[in-house]
Amino acid sequence: MPRSSQPGPDDLDGLPNVDEEGETAPDIDPAPDIDVPGVDEDEDPATRIWFLTPSERGNPSSTIDRIPRDDGRGWVAGNQVRPLVHGANYFRRLYEELTALRRGDRLYFTDWRGDRDEKLLEDGPTIGEVLTGLARDGVDVRGLLWRSHSDSFAFSAQQNQRLGTEINLAGGEVLLDQRVRRFGAHHQKLFVIRHQGEPERDVAFVGGIDLCYSRRDDAEHRGDPQQAPMDKRYQGRAPWHDAALELRGPIVGDLLRTFIERWDDPTPLDRRTPYRMLIQRRAHMPRHPRKLPETFPDPQPSGRHAVQLLRTYGAKRPRYPFAENGERSVARAYEKAFKQAQSLIYVEDQYLWSRVVAEGIADALRRAPELRVIAVVPRYPDQNNPPNRLGQLDAIKTLKEAAPERFAVYDLENPQGVPIYVHAKICVVDDVWMTCGSDNFNRRSWTNDSELTCAVLDPEHDPREPTALGARRLPRDLRLSLWAEHLGVPEDDPRLLDPVTAFDLWKSTARALDDWHAQGQTGERPKGHARQHDPEPIGRLARLWATPVYRMIYDPDDRPRRLRPKVKF
Structure with a gap:
C-alpha cells in the first residue's frame, strides 16, 4: 500500500x-x-x-x-530490544543487572522521582539500599534527579533529595538538577550500566517507570503496596500499568551520551536564591557536578x-x-x-x-x-x-x-x-x-x-x-x-x-x-x-478558570508565540 x-x-x-x-x-x-x-x-x-x-x-x-x-x-542498528511490561518485571530486571555490578563498573541514571525505600522485589531490597551498596563497593554511581517542586504541591523535592543524599554519603554522586525552563521538569527515566572490560554485558533501560511508589505492579493489577497519593477512586492502592525497554548493543553508547550532555552542562544545577542555597547546603548538594571519567568503548552489535x-x-x-x-x-x-x-x-x-x-x-x-x-x-x-x-x-x-x-x-x-x-x-x-x-x-x-x-x-x-x-x-x-x-x-x-x-x-x-x-x-x-472511556465533562464556568491554568501550568507550549497555531486548545 x-x-x-x-x-x-x-x-x-x-x-x-x-x-x-x-x-x-x-x-x-x-x-x-x-x-x-x-x-x-x-x-x-x-x-x-x-x-x-x-x-x-x-x-x-x-x-x-x-x-x-x-x-x-x-539512528543505530544492531541492537537487542526487549519490552518490559509492568513495573514488577522492570524492577526485577533492574535488580538483577545492578546486583551483578562489581568494583570498577559504572552506573548512570536519570529520573523524575526516586523514593529511597521503594522495594525492587516484594521482600526487598529497596532502591536506596541497592544504589548505596554499589557506591560503597566501588561502583561509580552517577545520577541526575529532577530537583522538583515542593511536596506541598504534590511533587517530590524531599524524596529526591533524600535518595540523592543517601547515595552521596555512600560515595556516589547524585545531583538535583533544575536546569529546565521555569515551571518545567526533567522527566527522563534512564539507566545505563557499563561493565569494565566486558562491553558485551552493557545494558540500558528506558521507559516511563520511575524509581518511586506505586510503580511495582504486575499483570494481576493489585497495585504496589507502597503508594503515592492518588485520586480516591483508585481506593488507596492504585492498580498500575506501565512499561519500559531493555536495550543492548551500540545504542547504549548513544544513551550514555544523552546522560553526559546533561551532566556536562556548565549551567549551575539550581537557581541561586537564599532559600535554595540553604536547602542545597543542608543536603550536601553541589551546584556543579564533578568531571566524569573517560567512557568505555560503545558495545558491539548484539541484535x-x-x-x-x-x-x-x-x-x-x-x-x-x-x-x-x-x-x-x-x-x-x-x-x-x-x-x-x-x-x-x-x-x-x-x-x-x-x-x-x-x-x-x-x-x-x-x-x-x-x-x-x-x-x-x-x-x-x-x-x-x-x-x-x-x-x-x-x-x-x-x-x-x-x-x-x-x-x-x-x-x-x-x-x-x-x-x-x-x-x-x-x-x-x-x-x-x-x-x-x-x-x-x-x-x-x-x-x-x-x-x-x-x-x-x-x-x-x-x-x-x-x-x-x-x-x-x-x-x-x-x-x-x-x-x-x-x-x-x-x-x-x-x-x-x-x-x-x-x-x-x-x-x-x-x-x-x-x-x-x-x-x-x-x-x-x-x-x-x-x-x-467516558471522561467527566467540565462545565462552562469551570472552563473559564481551568483553561488558563491548563495552558500556563498543566500543559504549557514552549514554541515561540508567533509560530503557534491559531486554534482553540
Missing part, C-alpha cells in the same frame, strides 16, 4: 518544524526522493521511511547525530533492531549547550510516523492531552480510509480536577470529529472493578514502528520538559496474516501481548492480528463489561479489563 506524502495541517507542522529563532527546519517527507547516505537496502529500507534524518531532528547542537558512523545515519533516540528539551535561557534552541525530535518523530500510518495507530498514554497533538492523528484518519486508532488512558487523572481533564476532552473531541467510527478510546479496570492507572507511554503504528519512553501525548512533553524515548524498527517481517500491511515481529508481538491482557484473550487469538477485526473486538469486549456493570453486576463478570 503506498505511503502518503501529503503535508499535515499547518498547526501540527508548526509544532515540530520551526526552531526558536524562527528558522524553518527541513520539511519531513514520508518518502524522500533522495537516499539517506549509507543506508544499506539489504538491512531495512523502512528506516529511511520511518526514522528522522539528522537534519529532521532539528538540533545540530547535540552530540548524538555528530558521532562519526560508518553509515552516517541518525537486529534499529533504534533512534528521541528527546525533548525546552528552549531556555541560559541555553542548553546540547540543544541551543531546544529539541523537539519526539514531536517530529510522531508527526513523521502518523504521515505513514495506513492501518493502525495504537497509543497507551497517561494523558492524551492537547488538540495540537491530536490533530496529527486526526489528519491521518482523514487521509487513510482504512486507518483505525485505539487509545488506552486512565479512567481518572491521578489528581482529578478540571485543568487535568480539559486537554483530554478537547483531544478526544478532535479525533471523534475526524472519524468517529474509526477512533476509540478505552480505560482499564482490574477484576475487582478498581480502575487501572495507565502510566505507560507506548505507541505502535502499522505494527512496524514502535516507541516507548518517558513522553506523554501532550504539549508539555513535546515542547517543554526533558523527555527521552526510543523509536524501534525490527527488520524481521512477521509471517502471520495479514502480511500485506508489512508488519514486523517486535512491534506486533508487543501489541498482541498488550491486547491479550487488556481483552482477556490468548496472545495467539487470530482476531487480534487484523486491525479491523481487533478494533471490533475491543468494542464488543468493552461493551460487555459496561453492560455487566449497568445491569448491577449480575452473573459472571465478562473477561478483560477494557471499558469505554
Whole structure:
C-alpha cells in the first residue's frame, strides 16, 4: 500500500518544524526522493521511511547525530530490544543487572522521582539500599534527579533529595538538577550500566517507570503496596500499568551520551536564591557536578533492531549547550510516523492531552480510509480536577470529529472493578514502528520538559496474516501481548492480528463489561479489563478558570508565540 506524502495541517507542522529563532527546519517527507547516505537496502529500507534524518531532528547542537558512523545515519542498528511490561518485571530486571555490578563498573541514571525505600522485589531490597551498596563497593554511581517542586504541591523535592543524599554519603554522586525552563521538569527515566572490560554485558533501560511508589505492579493489577497519593477512586492502592525497554548493543553508547550532555552542562544545577542555597547546603548538594571519567568503548552489535533516540528539551535561557534552541525530535518523530500510518495507530498514554497533538492523528484518519486508532488512558487523572481533564476532552473531541467510527478510546479496570492507572507511554503504528519512553501525548512533553524515548524498527517481517500491511515481529508481538491482557484473550487469538477485526473486538469486549456493570453486576463478570472511556465533562464556568491554568501550568507550549497555531486548545 503506498505511503502518503501529503503535508499535515499547518498547526501540527508548526509544532515540530520551526526552531526558536524562527528558522524553518527541513520539511519531513514520508518518502524522500533522495537516499539517506549509507543506508544499506539489504538491512531495512523502512528506516529511511520511518526514522528522522539528522537534519529532521532539528538540533545540530547535540552530540548524538555528530558521532562519526560508518553509515552516517541518525539512528543505530544492531541492537537487542526487549519490552518490559509492568513495573514488577522492570524492577526485577533492574535488580538483577545492578546486583551483578562489581568494583570498577559504572552506573548512570536519570529520573523524575526516586523514593529511597521503594522495594525492587516484594521482600526487598529497596532502591536506596541497592544504589548505596554499589557506591560503597566501588561502583561509580552517577545520577541526575529532577530537583522538583515542593511536596506541598504534590511533587517530590524531599524524596529526591533524600535518595540523592543517601547515595552521596555512600560515595556516589547524585545531583538535583533544575536546569529546565521555569515551571518545567526533567522527566527522563534512564539507566545505563557499563561493565569494565566486558562491553558485551552493557545494558540500558528506558521507559516511563520511575524509581518511586506505586510503580511495582504486575499483570494481576493489585497495585504496589507502597503508594503515592492518588485520586480516591483508585481506593488507596492504585492498580498500575506501565512499561519500559531493555536495550543492548551500540545504542547504549548513544544513551550514555544523552546522560553526559546533561551532566556536562556548565549551567549551575539550581537557581541561586537564599532559600535554595540553604536547602542545597543542608543536603550536601553541589551546584556543579564533578568531571566524569573517560567512557568505555560503545558495545558491539548484539541484535537486529534499529533504534533512534528521541528527546525533548525546552528552549531556555541560559541555553542548553546540547540543544541551543531546544529539541523537539519526539514531536517530529510522531508527526513523521502518523504521515505513514495506513492501518493502525495504537497509543497507551497517561494523558492524551492537547488538540495540537491530536490533530496529527486526526489528519491521518482523514487521509487513510482504512486507518483505525485505539487509545488506552486512565479512567481518572491521578489528581482529578478540571485543568487535568480539559486537554483530554478537547483531544478526544478532535479525533471523534475526524472519524468517529474509526477512533476509540478505552480505560482499564482490574477484576475487582478498581480502575487501572495507565502510566505507560507506548505507541505502535502499522505494527512496524514502535516507541516507548518517558513522553506523554501532550504539549508539555513535546515542547517543554526533558523527555527521552526510543523509536524501534525490527527488520524481521512477521509471517502471520495479514502480511500485506508489512508488519514486523517486535512491534506486533508487543501489541498482541498488550491486547491479550487488556481483552482477556490468548496472545495467539487470530482476531487480534487484523486491525479491523481487533478494533471490533475491543468494542464488543468493552461493551460487555459496561453492560455487566449497568445491569448491577449480575452473573459472571465478562473477561478483560477494557471499558469505554467516558471522561467527566467540565462545565462552562469551570472552563473559564481551568483553561488558563491548563495552558500556563498543566500543559504549557514552549514554541515561540508567533509560530503557534491559531486554534482553540
